[in-house]
Amino acid sequence: MSGLLRRLLVGVPATWLLLFFGLPFAFILKVALSQAVVAQPPFTPLFADGRFQGSLANFALLAEDDLYLDAILASLRLAATATVACLALGYPMAWAIAGTKRRWRAPLLALVALPFVTSFLIRVYAWIGLLRPTGFLSETLQSLGLIDGPLALMPSDVAVALGMTYTYLPFMVLPIYASLEKIDPVLAFAAADLGARPGRVFWSITLPLSLPGVLAGSLFVFVPSVGEFVVPELLGGPGTPMIGKVIWQEFFNNRDWPLASALAVVLLALLAWPIARAQRAETATARGLS
Amino acid sequence: MSLRLLILGLVFAFLYGPILWIVVFSFNEGRLVTLWSGFSTRWYGELLRNQRLMDAAGLSLVIAAISATLATILGSLSGFALARLGRFRGRLLFAGALGAVLTLPEVILGLAQLLAFVALDDLPGWPGRGAATIVAAHATLGMAYVALVVQARLSDFDRSLEEAALDLGATPATVFLTVTLPLILPALGGGWLIAFMLSLDDVVLASFVSGPGATTLPMVVFSSARLGLNPQINALATLMVGIGALAVLSAVWLLGRRQELSR
């Protein structure tokens, strides 16, 4: 390939990424070191009067106030809950699909992915309708006489975990399916031939070979869940201060851009390893499914 | 086999139950979205007369179409670079940035992009915050998805097809136009659809980078969902679910055709 073409091929998208991805992160770091002021834009410059004015005051504040630590812990806890729930639903689902006849697998996978592509926002909205005290579940159970009085399923942590499980379930099913599908069915026959019962075949052959898919799926659910904003905002109450929601509130409600940036930096540091690990899994999954 | 069927049934019920609720109650006569009071299409009518929603929908469609097209161009170039250039300087950083776009929480990405756009506000000729900055943000998100799809497609592309074309007298440009492009076109189409749906669905990035006057459909839906249930949203959701399903089915059809082709 000629030199000019090579340079265009990399140069155009790389410039775009630098401008709309790399540069923004430099700004997040910069703003995280400055202070909030009532001005346009609402933060102090890093250099003024020929001196460096930046400080780690925002990070010190984050460390002092329990609100932020609680938010981080709540985010990790709820994301882990959603991940485990997705695994509990997603693994059997992937296993069930991989065990159907070949011609059924693509349509079934498409059915798993279908709700994922129908608006995320609307799927969360649906759960408001189902879960709120005057919602479908509560009203139906009351009219059937199973409960007295409205059932307050939301706002609550459970509702948030349920909402994230629901929205990210396809992310779990697809990579697990991809790794299950790669397993040569002859291996199961060989294990059975050597005396393993079906349960043992699963534990000693199928499960270990599908672990890469389990890891990939868990990362794909966990990483976006930790930083989730829409679900806790709509299904959670004031008692569910997930970190994504706190960043949003600091930014939009308190107009404290520096503090929001500092929180974003903390979240980024927290997720650096899972994100890096998830990237390797992405390419593998994309290849497995194509 | 019956265990598998049971699992499939339960999980699909979980996945589709809430969507079914939306669709059913979009045709409910009453204002309450919890009690059935008779079939009606009045909420669709009210939806169409809701100027604020219709304007937002129009803007969202335009933003989605432009950003998906940009994302497809940028993502294809990236996918080609990653699949075909072997090792180049900064490859790790380039691939890392694309992967990070896919996995980063949207709140971080939105905040970071907004801060950059605010800084660029002083630049002469900069369009300022609004539809243009939303397009830029969505194109960045979409290009990472397209790059992933294109790279995966190219990595299982049989290179001897291109060599055969060269051998038969086609110049490299002709090889690209007559062999490579037709064979990856379904992947590009699928990538465009994904980018389009992402843009049409995003509320977080748009809320951060938008300026006054540019309100997208998800932003309107989000603010009304915060206030509670609204049968108009059910009607809108039903329409979007229908369009989304159609998009996925055509994407699956395109990808299936691609697989048949490369067999």
Added chain:
Amino acid sequence: MALGALSVEGVAKRFGAAAVLDGLSLRIAGGSFTALLGASGSGKTTLLRLVAGFEAPDAGRILLDGADMDGIPPYERPVNLVFQSYALFPHMSVADNIGYGLRREGLAAGEVRRRVSEMLALVRLDGLEDRKPRQLSGGQAQRVALARALAKRPKLLLLDEPMAALDRGLREHTRSELKRLHRELGTTFVLVTHDQEEALALADRVALLDRGHLAQEGTPEDLYERPASLAVARFVGEINLIGGRTSDGGTVEIPGLGSIRVPARLPIGSEVFVGIRPEKIDIGAVGWPATVTDVAYHGDRSVYRLALAGGVEIRASRPNRTGEQAEVGESVGVSWPEGAALVFPK
């Protein structure tokens, strides 16, 4: 002289640290059917890619009818290739595949159509022009690939392991088809293969490559009956090798067996291998005494493992004409015609 003469002069090619071709020289006569034979890693595929123009040599020249191919891209070379995987364009019909190269030459649509149906008739696939590659059987796909390459009327046709993807039953038929096409067209055919049986059966010249060097070039009989080296003798066909030492001009002294008369002359006292093809060995009443240690029945022939004096073991292959076989444990006499024995320096 016929067109399509290929001359490879001192060609070297390395990938990283590995020298795949190491100063290889080879002449292929115009109009010949030449097999490039070699194990994997011998450099035969690299040579093919150099001739087709997908790679450039690090040193040396490749000449086609005297014209240096250096710097000429694959799409301008009068050379066409049948790929091992066939590489049929999956999104085009059979007719569009075959016409692809002709359209690149800018031929008018009518002329392309005429040439395509001519090629379809040549490979006996009339009526399949509208099929897509995935609707073809392996044998049909291979013939489309052949037709597509031949449609360009190349001076030289390269075939990369063309039988590799075919069933055993189809190979026999395909071989005779290839021979017929070669006869009818008179184009130079260069077949790349690792299958010595295929090379011997198809080609009128065989070039054996061994680790980037030309080991021997000649007729199939040359390679089998008169191998130039131990490596050639081992690669082409089966051979028994017995270690010994030359005594006077025409004999080799073998410990335990005594002296054997051999045709070649080597300096007295040098360590050598005596090689005898299994089918040249007679089993009967006369000759060196031996014991049958194993018999493998192959239907048309049986292969005997024979233990001679001095710990020498050889394999002999005899046609099963009468149904009588020597049995394990039987004592027999082993002999071979003078001149059947080959001698190689150790």
